[in-house]
Amino acid sequence: MTPRGDSPLFGGLMTALVTPFRGEAIDFDALAELANWQIDQGVRGLVACGTTGEAPTLSHPEWAAVVRLCVEVSNGRVPVIAGSGTNDTQRTVELTCEAARLGADGALVVTPYYSRPSQ
Numbered sequence: 001m002t003p004r005g006d007s008p009l010f011g012g013l014m015t016a017l018v019t020p021f022r023g024e025a026i027d028f029d030a031l032a033e034l035a036n037w038q039i040d041q042g043v044r045g046l047v048a049c050g051t052t053g054e055a056p057t058l059s060h061p062e063w064a065a066v067v068r069l070c071v072e073v074s075n076g077r078v079p080v081i082a083g084s085g086t087n088d089t090q091r092t093v094e095l096t097c098e099a100a101r102l103g104a105d106g107a108l109v110v111t112p113y114y115s116r117p118s119q
Contacts, residue, residue, distance in 0.1 A: 009079055009105060012044030019066055026062055028038040028069055035073040046070050049083035050108050064102060065093070071103035085110035 015038045020030040035046055048062055048070040049055035065080045073078050082099035084107045086092045096107045099106065 001029055010045060010081070011040070013078075014045035014047055014081065015043045016047040016050040017070070018052055019049070019054045019058065024071040026058075026066065028065070030064065031069055032073050035070055039074065039077050043078060045079045045105075046074060046095060046103070047081045047083065050081075051083070055083045061111050064098065067102045067104055079105035081106040085094045085112075087115060109110060 010115070017034060020027040020034065022030070026032070026059070038046060048067050049058065055063060055097050060112075067080070070080045070082075082102070082104035084092055084095035088097065089112050093110065094111055096109060099107050
C-alpha cells in the first residue's frame with residue numbers, strides 16, 4: 001500500500017460504506033451502485049468493511065468479495081480502505097495483507113479489544 005504520485009494518499013471526505021443485503025446474501029449490484037454514487041458525489045475515498053459495513057458478521061469470502069468489488073468499482077478514482085481490524089492480532093495482520101493483495105490502498109485497523117475471561 002503506497003501513495004500514488006506526489007499527493008498524500010488519504011485526505012478529505014471518505015465514506016464508510018454499508019454492505020447492502022438482499023435476503024441473506026450481499027447485494028453486490030447495490031454495493032457497486034452505492035460506491036459509484038459516492039464517488040460521483042465527490043468522496044475522496046471508500047471505506048469497505050468497517051463496522052458500519054457489517055464486517056464483524058461477514059464470512060471471510062464475503063469480506064474479500066466486498067473489498068475486491070470496491071477496488072474494482074473505484075478503478076483508481078479514489079483510494080479504498082479495507083476494514084481489517086479484529087480482536088485477534090494475527091488475524092488482523094492476515095486480513096491486512098490480503099487487503100493489500102486485493103488492491104486496497106489502506107487498512108482500517110483497531111486495537112484488539114480485551115475479552116476478560118470468567119474465573
